[in-house]
Amino acid sequence: MELFVPATFCVPEIFLDANATTPVLPEISQLMEDVCCAQFGNPSSPHLAALTPKQILDTTRASALALFNHPPGQIIFNSGATEGINTAVFSVLQAHLGQDCTGKFLLYGATEHKAVPEALKYWNTVLQLGAQLIAIPVDSRGQLDLQFLGEHVADALIVCTMGANNETGVVADLPALNQCIRKASLRVPWLMDCVQVLGKVPLDLTAIDVDYATFSAHKLYGPKGVGCLYVHEQATYSPLTVGGGQEQGARGGTENVAGIAALGRIFQWLLSSSSDLGKGPFASMTKLQNYREQLLNALRVLFPNLALNQPYPDSLPTTLNFSVPDFSSAQLISMFDAAGIRVSAGSACSTGKPKSFVLDAMGLPAWQSEGAIRLSFGPATSAAYIDSAATRIRELAKRVNAIDPTLRGLLVPQPTASNFTVYAVKDAERAQLYVFGHQDDHADWLAGNFPTAVWNYIDTHELTIDDWHLSRSPDQAMSITNRRTGRSVELGINGVSFTETEKQSVDVIALMDIQADVDCLVDVREPLETAAQPIIAPFHHSCTASRAEWIRFLLSLPERTEGRYVTICRSGGRSSVIAALAAKLGAPKQYSAELGVTHLLQKVICSKA
Secondary structure, eight states, rough: OOOOOOOGGTSSOOOOTTOOOOOOHHEEEEEEEHHHHSSSOOOOOOGGGGHHHHHHHHHHHHHHHTTTTTTTTEEEEEHHHHHHHHHHHHHGGGGGGTSOTTOOOEOOOOOOOOSHHHHHHHHHHHTTTOOEEEEEOBTTTSSSSSHHHHGGGGGGEEEESSSBOTOOBBBOOOHHHHHHHHHOOOTOEEEOOOOTTTSSSSOOOOTSSOEEEEEEEGGGGGOOEEEEEEEEEEEEOOOOOOOOOOGGGTTTSOOOHHHHHHHHHHHHHHHOOSSOSSSOOOOOHHHHHHHHHHHHHHHHHOOOTTTTOOOOSOOTTTEEEEOOOOHHHHHHHHHHHHHTEEEEEEOOTTOOOOHHHHHTTOOOOOOHHHHOOEEEEEEEEEEEHHHHHHHHHHHHHHHTTTOOOOEEEOOOOOOOTTEEEEEEEESSSSSEEEESOOGGHHHHHHHHHSSSTTTTEEEEEEEEEETEEEOOOOOOEEEETTTOOOOEEEEEEEEEOOOOOOOOHEEOOGGOOOTTTTTEEEEOHHHHHHSSSOOOSSSSSEEEOGGGHHHHHHOOOOOOOEEEEEOOSSHHHHHHHHHHHHHHOOOOOEEEEOHHHHHHOOOOOOOOO
């Protein structure tokens, strides 16, 4: 059977998560290959093969200092920012070993990358200092509270801030921070995470008197696992690793010469412009801002009511952070992912509910924190790539806007976590929602799908309607029976539960074994995902069933006399859950697809090619 698949909804992917990492540019890749293959000598060796590797280290070190306007300090190569943060924190805190620091503070910005407070907590515990970790509050624009900082800095063992925030793109007011920290205490150790600054806004380490600054190559088109730490000449320093005396004794272990060469090329590109980005592969600030505006305009076609979570336009020109009313970050990421657009969300909190601690610290409403999406691109992104991304987003808008948002019939929104059930009846004369259970835990889902301005809510304990009989017992157990098929399910308060054996007993089917003429394909993704990446008539029998419809689908499903029911989703997780759920409910057997819809469509494209 012929299958037409729009290539823009399968390949190539549009990667808009550059604040997490970036691809290695071809020139960098070739440089690293040349170093690995032709200049592979150990820079610590005494013979001539060490000369070029030594020169690479020296040149890169000099380029870094030149880029930062020749500050009074040294550059130490390492594996990246996390190692740099730990080394700086350890260097400062080990000097207080054996002291009672219970009245001292470890200050860090409330929106710092988690590597900072975790390092502070770890070394404070290991060294048994007893100092108090204190988060410096931020205002609604993400800027540090300078009054709070000024009141606490005199009693601080260390102050940790960031040049630009990785989630929101908020650029710190570095001159104001410098004045606040150095006026209150001339030499309190100051660590600055500069990972997101490099290549996006100018950085002069002579204008701000920091003691430590961290950098990672993979945030700017270099390889992962290499970076550097700047250490001021007056700052204390203790190596975190010791060995053969490499890096002038500052870090043991043979240097990653190829990675350092890549870092050096990045520094050279940045040095090629004295006042603004715009030389080498990097776009100018103005062009980057125009790119961001182009993407924002496309996003507003997709979501006219989106809310920006950052001080716009006064943030990194390569970052957009937004939320959409009535959408969680998980829903949005799934939708973008299905469309081949890679974006990210806020951090996960301790409860496991996706939300952004950064936006929480800024005092934004819970719906923005729980629905935050970060879209970011790198300074070497081309105009053609941005055009493709904007076009893809606008195409996605057409598909999403065509979705019929009305849900009807039996719905169990979280069948493996709750027994909350509704039955929706809507026609020309009525819009009635029969509700079984407490509404509070599902208020957002109800408001998004059944606004009270349209729907009449009816709380009930028993209902017989169409093919269904529903009842809720005094102990809150929920019973659902399909009178036509005779199948039923008893849902406890936490929905249907599975043993490990039941989870592992699901039969998985490889994509190559899914045949269009024999299998009934069941798309168990959510409507946003299905709209973003539809499966267009690939099988004689196919259907969709979102999570809230799983119980209805399985209890209503007729027995098949031939072929198989194959469930498929984005990555395989949900398809295995519904397959296990089918076995639990006595429904016809479901086979879980080995991989997701994208892989299936790419398989079809490859087979046609």
